[in-house]
Amino acid sequence: MIFENLVINNFGVYSGKQNFDLSTKSKKPVVLIGALNGSGKTTFLQAIDFVLYGKFSNYFNSQKLSYENFLNKNVHKQNFDEGAQIELTFNRRYKGQKQKFKISRNWKMIGKKMKEEFFVFIDDQFDEDITKDWDNFVDQILPSRVASLFFFDGEKIEQLADLEQSKKVLKKAINSLLGLEIVDQLNVDVDEFQRRSSLKLKDEKEVQVIKSFEMEAAKLRKQIKEIDEDIVKIDDETARLKYEMRELDIELSQKGLAYYEKKKDYEKDQKVIDEKKEDVSQSLVRLASGDAPLLVVKNEIKELWSQSKMMGENKLLQENKKNLNDLIHNFEKFTEDNCDDDNFLIKFKKFAESKKIEEENKNLNTEHLLESLNYQDLNYLLEEGFANIDNEIKSSIKNKDKLDEEFEKISQLINKIPSDDEIKPLIEKANLLKKKEQELITKKNIINDSRQKLNGPLIKINQELKKEYEKKTTQELENLDTKRFIDYSLKIKDVLSTFHVKALDYHIKRLEKLILDCFKSLHRKKNFIRGVKIDTVNFDLKIQDINNKEVDTEDLSAGERQLLAVAILWGLAKASNSAAPTIIDTPLGRLDSEHRLNLVEQYFPSASKQVILLSTDEEINKTYHKYMSPYLSRSYKIEYDEKLNGSKIKEGYFF
Secondary structure (H helix, E strand, O other), rough: EEEEEEEEEEOOOOOOOEEEEEEOOOOOEEEEEOOOOOOHHHHHHHHHHHHHHHHHOOOHHHHOOOOOHHHHHHHHHHHHOOEEEEEEEEEEEEEEEEEEEEEEEEEEOOOOOEEEEEEEOOOOOOOHHHOOOOOHHHHHOOOOOOOOEEEEEHHHHHEEEHHHHHHHHHHHHHHHHOOOOHHHHHHHHHHHHHHHHHHOOOHHHHHHHHHHHHHHHHHHHHHHHHHHHHHHHHHHHHHHHHHHHHHHHHHHHHHHHHHOHHHHOOOOOOOHHHHHHHHHHHHHHHHHOOOOOHHHHHHHHHHHHHHHHHOOOOHHHOOOOOOHHHHHHHHHHHHHHHHHOOOHHHHHHHHHHHOOOOOOHOOOOOOOOOOOOHHHHHHHHHHHHHHHHHHHHHHHHHHHHHHHHHHHHHHHHHHHOOHHHHHHHHHHHHHHHHHHHHHHHHHHHHHHHHHHHHHHHHHHHHHHHHHHHHHHHOOOHHHHHHHHHHHHHHHHHHHHHHHHHHHHHHHHHHOOOOOHHHHHHHHHOOOOOOOEOOOOOOEEEEOOOOOOOEEEEHHOOHHHHHHHHHHHHHHHHHHHHOOOOOOEEOOOOOOOOOHHHHHHHOOOOOOOOOOOEEEEOOOOOOOHHHHHHEEEEEEEOOOOOOOOOOOEHHHHHHO
């Protein structure tokens, strides 16, 4: 089945007649339809579902309205004088050859009531027989119970990402695909036939016993059904709560919860570094006010030492009364070349200033700096002293630089800490959600206990009923035909039970492989998992790593769970063997950029022979549009016109 054309006329948000050409080119299976929220994406999906199935559509059945009220709600009233219509044209093989089908649902007001007309055309010729039998005909092409595997919105992916929800979807989808719902109903019908046949053969007393058992069983089943409905509500609420918690976790992470939780540690570390910096600064001050200035006159002292070998010590001191200003200049050059610490420079320069000789006081004793040095001091300085002083200075500066760097890193982390006003309400909300989740878990456990208490007596009563039915079938019966029917019914039940088990086992194994293959093609880590297992009883889905160890699906990232959900839908669609188009509203949901790209490159071009995507400009943006362009046959943009109070389409995407 390939859709060729869709006409939506005055239906939903669409004003007037809007014509979508959905035909695709070879190796370009994708049709991209862009629209802002509220412009008509979802209506497009619903229109296809509704034109195909009418009263049996998933869209209509989800509304919980009468058919007439549903139509009154969905037709576009502003232009309804012209009538409303949905028309779908598609190609498929029929009677051994490819033929064009056109189905049309039209609505008009006749008096105060809305009238629907439905037509089926094959190769432009009206076909009365198929029109009358359309519900059965379309059920053979694409059953409505299977359509949700091909026509769905991104919310379905969100739901399937929750494994509790995926179990329900898997069970329903598998039973629908295999026709096991029909088998189960047949089993129920056989039970009812057996019951009625047995009643015909029993005397009044025995009949009353059976009726008593049946009434009690019906009462228990009703109670269990009510409990099951409560459990479903709790599961739905839990799933919603988990989704809200995941969203809140993301928000907390973005707000900087991790930094907030380490606030005290950061502040403690900052204080320790501050203290260490102060110690180093004190060390530099000590050096600046102590031995460090001797480095300034290092070269002069070397010269003194060399001259001292030719001259006496006293003569040495007399001959080298140089202007200290020159030494100070050398000192300042040394400090500027070898020290980046501002405080160190300042302290050294202050020391230098205290030693300078003013121009007007040149008679001052210029040997002040050197006069305390004797011959032995010079020898020590040249051998060890200068090296020790230099190393101590460099070490102190290096330590200070390192501490400055550490302090800056801690400061940057502290700057990322959110305020209490910003983060505390979110933390309180998270705690409240966790409390609610625990309350739901407790409530569900209590309800499950109640169900278990009812289930035991029900099993016992059913066993008694079975005994009553079977006991009579073994007795000599006046009505041999009835006996034969009952015998046959027992055999039929055995056959149906065997068929159910074997069919389920066979197709589950096939589905496991399909889901695994689909997940591998979507996940960037191709060897991330080796196997997928589906429990045939409760439909739990489990995955295995490359070592065949079970992987807890809760350990998967949100994006990976969504990819698994897509793989489940994709695998189920393949398992159905239905050659139907895939239509996805809001296709990328909350997937991260990397996983989005996998869907764009792997899933969309391969999901079906025809893939129709309904997206906002934020989902399929310019980047993803570029990757998708090799697979695009055509694009549309749906725009809402305030003046018309409705939506219209034009060719081309947002860009």
